[in-house]
Amino acid sequence: MDCDVKIRARNIDFYYRRSRALKNISLDVLKKRVTALIGPSGCGKSTFIRLFNRMNDLIPGARVEGQILLDGFDIYHPKTDVVSLRRRVGMVFQKPNPFPKSIFDNLAYGLTITDVRDKEFIEHKVIDSLKKAALYNEVKDRLHDNALMLSGGQQQRLCIARCLAVEPEVILFDEPAASLDPISTRKIEELLLELKNEYTIVIVTHNMQQAARVSDYTAFMYLGELVEYGDTERIFTVPKEKMTEEYLSGKFG
Amino acid sequence: MRHFRETIYKWIFSVLAFASLLFLTGIILTLFVESYPFFVRHDISESIFGLYWYPTYDPPEFGMLTLITASFVVTLGAMVVCIPIGVGTALFLQELASASQRAVLKPLIEILAGIPSIIFGFFGMIVVAPFLQRLLGIPTGLNAFTASLVLGIMATPTVASLAEDAVSFVPRSFREASLALGANRWQTLTRVVVPAAGSGISTAIILGIGRAVGETMVVLMVAGGAAVIPHSIFDPVRPMTATIAAEMGEAVMGSGHYGALFAIGLILFFITLAINIVAEIISRRFRLKLGLGR
Amino acid sequence: MKYKTIHTAEPFTAHPGKAIRMSDFSQALGFLFLGACAAFALFFLGSILYFVIVRGAPAISWEFLTSAPRKAMTQGGVAPAIVGTFSLTLGAIAFAFPLGLACAIYLTEYSPKTILVNIIRLSIANLAGIPSIVFGLFGFAIFVKVFGFGVSMLSGSLTLGIMALPGIISASQEAILAVPQSYKEASLALGATHWQTIARVVLPSSLPGILTGVILNVGRVAGETAAIMFTAATFYTRGYPDSIFSEVMALPYHIYALMTEGTHPESQTLIAYGSSLILLTLVLVVSSLAIILRQRQRRVYGL
Ligand SMILES: Nc1ncnc2c1ncn2[C@@H]1O[C@H](COP(=O)(O)OP(=O)(O)OP(=O)(O)O)[C@@H](O)[C@H]1O
């Protein structure tokens, strides 16, 4: 079983300046599975998921204790190359954040920053990623239009495609459908189910049904602590903790 | 009764507003009225493209090309200094300075933008010019080069401060997206942040140009004052603003010279107006481009 | 961000390809350049402050601040110039502040929202960028000649005031427009009249922004030379101005005159350094005030 662990968090504590946002969290993310993080607002889901690609490095005064291993290697080791870490662990944010460039340039960005010059390869990769993100048919005639002209749902799929173009091993989704309508949300969910054959996925969501539909494993967090973690089906049917049960049945949160 | 009071207030304000608008349009009117006799008596294109500025000769010559060229050369030189330094400083503040450094440097730069131009003129005249004269072994330190340098430094805080504003308006999500794709900070800065803030930065630069074109005291004191087309950047020159400042005192009211100086003022007015309009148009595009307009 | 742990596993570097090392190299170069830019800017601006302070400080004394110039500007103090600068500035603001504020209130609150008003608003913003020497020309033609005020404190104050006007109007407009619509609606919904809403809700909440704009312009006006050169300033007066129609000395013009006229360069230079130090202190204190005010304002609005 251990060989299937992609990311292992060990005894993670996290502090924003003064306040402690994560308390002693240990959790294994399994390879080529979808892991969902649920919990009430402010419980630290975003904080936790952003540790996996070290996005929290950008926050002044933040501090992390404990260990996160990616394929057994410590990503917070001083010698870790953050840039190559982020190429292996991609991220899709809550609000779609395409660059104010053309659709094509948005997708090519991840390649050109590594000095890939081969035009044909880039074009192939762009189209391929757009197809994987189920966006190609909608935008194939206007690849050189500004990406900000797309609808919110299309923008989000663009961001997913942009992430795929880099060929990450893990993709982190922080409430990817939070700002989208039900139809766009469905499309993203279908996409997630497709992607899990190839990628390890961690997703934060507020939508219980969504977690139940797309994820294999679910972690329930509360006030910076990991309350319960296990098989999605089991968590949703026979939760061990009383708190989990109350949250899932809508008693708080 | 209450209605009456409201109406009174409204009227008071419209009268005052009208008065200030009157003053401001008065500027344009005055420039036209005072330079009108000059334009009647002298051919416009001959004056603008004339090479010889001898306002006190008999008959006088009012060729303004030397003055316009001087303004152009000095402004261009100033831009060579202040664009890289100003924009570089803005990017430094944004990307490299720690939060506490930025908290000190940003207001400091804004305060430095308020140093009166006379201080720069004074400094240029008494420190920079003699220093450059000795360093480069040139006949006089008061020349186009020194003026450009001092002017450029003077415009730097303005450019830096406005460019920093533009860069800090770039949504954090752009940076996060780029970093999350594995770009390093420099790539993120040059390929995402700067292009996104591009028109805002251009606006900053254009307003810096406006400041340099219209600056009087620095060029009056440091540029050397010779009304001839410069052959090298180390020649003394006499920009438009300096000409007005230096000669207004001696020009006889109503004379051709007097009108010519107002004509220069009018040209300056139109140049700066054009600069401001361009800046306005670009900054509007900026807001649209960042998706703030959608 | 800090990270504290015991490292058990080996560090990994994924795909340690050539491309990534290349980009790290350009990053180092780029950051070096940015650092150099900032250092260069600070060096130059710092050296101006340094020279003015170090060379100006010896000139400053009680006598320098309180007495008039003597012996053809080679001795004595600059008190009349200080007084002149203060009175010109005060006069300018006394003229421009009420007018500018009223204009801003009219344009934001009372004027119909037509294209014409928009054009007026834009033109005012553009007038702020016009060279001060052009304002000087205007003041000379209108106040000195047409109105017949002569070269005087009145002409100078009015010229400076008009120079400050566009800036004050723009800043006030911006501050007023930044007041959330919901405040106004709340006040109107409670039965307040339009004027009551302006006076009790709009103006109080936009006051800091308006003041910032005014103070910034005070600094600009106090240091201005070109606009007063032929409207107000004179190289030398015996004493203090006795009416608003007398010529005045002013610090900025005094510095210019000391450097370009007169026959005793050395002693004049020292006085010029002293005057520069006084002017610089004055202007920097004023603009720091404005900027501190603005910083605080930004923090309140969470910007
Ligand atoms: N940059 C920050 N500085 C200080 N505290 C922060 C910062 N970001 C988040 N926090 C705090 O850390 C805690 C966890 O926040 P986090 O964003 O991880 O919650 P979340 O579970 O993602 O919530 P949501 O579901 O609303 O997105 C919260 O109490 C929040 O206030």
Ligand SMILES: [Mg+2]
């Ligand atoms: Mg969150």
